[in-house]
Amino acid sequence: MTPFRLRLAVDMDEVLADAFSAQRAWFRRTCGYEWTDTELRGRRFRDLVSPEDYAAMEAMLHQGDFFASLDVMPGAQEAISALCETCEVFITTAAMEYPASCAPKFAWLREHFPCISPLNIVFCGDKSILAADVMIDDNLRHFRRFQGQGVLFTAPHNALETWSPRADNWQDVLAIVDRIDEDR
Amino acid sequence: MTPFRLRLAVDMDEVLADAFSAQRAWFRRTCGYEWTDTELRGRRFRDLVSPEDYAAMEAMLHQGDFFASLDVMPGAQEAISALCETCEVFITTAAMEYPASCAPKFAWLREHFPCISPLNIVFCGDKSILAADVMIDDNLRHFRRFQGQGVLFTAPHNALETWSPRADNWQDVLAIVDRIDEDR
Numbered sequence: 001m002t003p004f005r006l007r008l009a010v011d012m013d014e015v016l017a018d019a020f021s022a023q024r025a026w027f028r029r030t031c032g033y034e035w036t037d038t039e040l041r042g043r044r045f046r047d048l049v050s051p052e053d054y055a056a057m058e059a060m061l062h063q064g065d066f067f068a069s070l071d072v073m074p075g076a077q078e079a080i081s082a083l084c085e086t087c088e089v090f091i092t093t094a095a096m097e098y099p100a101s102c103a104p105k106f107a108w109l110r111e112h113f114p115c116i117s118p119l120n121i122v123f124c125g126d127k128s129i130l131a132a133d134v135m136i137d138d139n140l141r142h143f144r145r146f147q148g149q150g151v152l153f154t155a156p157h158n159a160l161e162t163w164s165p166r167a168d169n170w171q172d173v174l175a176i177v178d179r180i181d182e183d184r
Numbered sequence: 185m186t187p188f189r190l191r192l193a194v195d196m197d198e199v200l201a202d203a204f205s206a207q208r209a210w211f212r213r214t215c216g217y218e219w220t221d222t223e224l225r226g227r228r229f230r231d232l233v234s235p236e237d238y239a240a241m242e243a244m245l246h247q248g249d250f251f252a253s254l255d256v257m258p259g260a261q262e263a264i265s266a267l268c269e270t271c272e273v274f275i276t277t278a279a280m281e282y283p284a285s286c287a288p289k290f291a292w293l294r295e296h297f298p299c300i301s302p303l304n305i306v307f308c309g310d311k312s313i314l315a316a317d318v319m320i321d322d323n324l325r326h327f328r329r330f331q332g333q334g335v336l337f338t339a340p341h342n343a344l345e346t347w348s349p350r351a352d353n354w355q356d357v358l359a360i361v362d363r364i365d366e367d368r
Contacts, residue, residue, distance in 0.1 A: 007312070090313050096302045102279075102286035118280045119309030126303045129193070129274050131315035131331060147315060 003086050006181050009122075009132035009148075010080070010092035011139075012105060014155040016113070017070040026057065026066075042160035052084055064100030072112050075170035082174065084115045086181070090132065091116055094142075096125035136173055151176055189272050190365050193306075193316035194264070196277035196289060196324075198339040200297070201254040210241065210250075213302075226344035248284030256296050259354035266358065268299045270365070274316065275300055278326075280309035318364055320357055335360055 023045055025035040031053045039048075046054050049062040060066055083089050093108055095101050102123050109121055122130070127137070128145035135142060136151045140161055143150030151173065153162040165174045197203040207229055211217040215237045223232075230238050242361050244250055267273050275293060279286050293305055306314070311321070311328035319326060320335045324345055327334030335357065336347040351357045 007313075078359055090310075092313070095307075096290075096305055099287055099290040099302070102290075102307065103280070106280075106283040106286075118283070120313075120314055121280055121309060123279075123286065123307040125301070126274075127278070129191075129304075129306055129315055131313055136250060173352075 003058060005086065006134060006184075007064070007090065007132045007148075008083060008090040008177065009090050009135045009137075011128070011135075011137040011142075011153070012091060013070075013107075014073075014138040015136055015153045016073055016076050016080070017067070017108065018073050019067075019070055019153060020157075022066065022070050023057065026060065027053065030056065031133040037156070042157065045156045046178045061098050062179065064098060064102075064104050065102045067098075067103075068104035068108060070108065072183060073170070079170035079174055080113055081115055083177065086175065088114060088120070090120045090122055090130075092122040092124060092127060092130055092132075092135070093123055094127065095123035122142040133184075134177060136167070149180055189210075189270065190318060190361065191272040191274065191316040191332075192267060192273050192361065193276040193288040193314045193319045193321075195319075195326075195337070196275060196293075197254075198257075198322040199320055199337045200257055200260050200264070200275070201251070201292065203251075203254055204255050204339060204341075206250065206254050207241065210244065212236065219351065221340070226341065226342040228341045240368060243252065245282050246284060248282060248286075248288050250288075251282075251285045252288035252292060254292065257354070261296060263354035263358055264297055265299055271361065272304075274304045274306055274314075275354070276306040276308060276311060276314055276316075276319070278309055278311065279307035317368075318361060320351070333364055 010016065027045065027049060033049060049155060080089060093105060095105055106121060109116060126140040133148045134151060135146050136149060136153055138153045138155040138158055140152060140163055151159060152166045154168045165176045167176055196266040200347060211229065211233060217233060242248045264273060277289060279289060284365050293300060317332045318335060319332060320337055322339040322342055324336060324347055336342060336350045338350060338352045347362045351360055
């Protein structure tokens with residue numbers, strides 16, 4: 001018997017929502033950039049485009065609508081439903097760079113992840129404010145001052161980073177969370 | 185020498201922003217309710233108005249604009265500026281009941297508390313997700329699963345609650361935070 005349920009802090013962009021593919025498509029459509037998957041490994045869009053094109057993309061993100069229609073990452077819905085049965089699941093997303101993203105992000109979560117209570121949605125900036133046992137995120141920097149275990153969710157930009165545990169997909173997340181839960 | 189700065193999680197409504205006075209004025213203007221201060225002690229608006237009038241107020245809150253023009257609580261700006269010198273200050277507000285409040289709350293904070301970095305603003309629901317040393321809040325329920333020290337900020341609705349430490353104003357908060365910082 002486990003006295004307390006494991007508490008998970010789950011990121012949105014690149015973890016639940018496929019912001020990467022939508023940005024890649026936007027750069028192709030708007031500015032004509034074409035990249036192979038290999039060219040994108042270990043790099044961020046800001047390293048690959050002109051400052052003007054990057055500023056145009058940021059201006060688009062500031063309008064917020066971009067976040068309303070992102071695809072769900074493969075397997076995320078089934079995995080989150082399963083995790084909600086055994087863990088306390090919070091969605092913790094760095095929305096403060098684009099404050100107008102809060103409302104569309106909230107609506108997107110309600111639509112695609114109805115099992116997540118609105119009270120378990122957190123919009124923040126510096127994620128060191130979060131108290132959880134496990135953080136599932138594609139950005140290593142959020143693990144630095146985190147008191148729990150960081151699980152790096154693979155995205156093209158972090159493909160060359162060294163971190164363990166790393167999850168390449170939602171099946172991996174389920175296996176890693178199971179192991180953390182058994183080990184405590 | 186203090187190796188780590190004390191981290192504070194500071195609520196917005198009734199602590200930084202005078203939502204209480206604005207709601208009281210709205211009920212008087214819209215529904216004709218007149219209360220003395222004594223009648224409001226230890227009670228919430230929902231206990232004092234008809235269900236229809238309360239629903240009308242909630243519908244108004246759901247539009248979000250209400251939060252754009254709230255008065256700042258007396259002494260809050262000076263106190264937060266002083267605390268920012270010695271502590272890590274996060275603003276942690278339960279915005280998820282009214283998701284449309286996120287954008288106006290963000291703009292209000294940027295206008296009245298420019299010393300708070302956007303990265304230190306947190307919109308959440310269940311505040312047990314917060315990792316901080318001290319939480320300054322007018323709702324006792326947020327202290328229940330909080331790992332740090334809760335400081336109850338006096339508001340009419342909590343006037344009859346028993347909790348220590350309690351701050352009746354921002355001068356009290358400064359004195360209490362000083363004491364907590366010295367004691368650790």
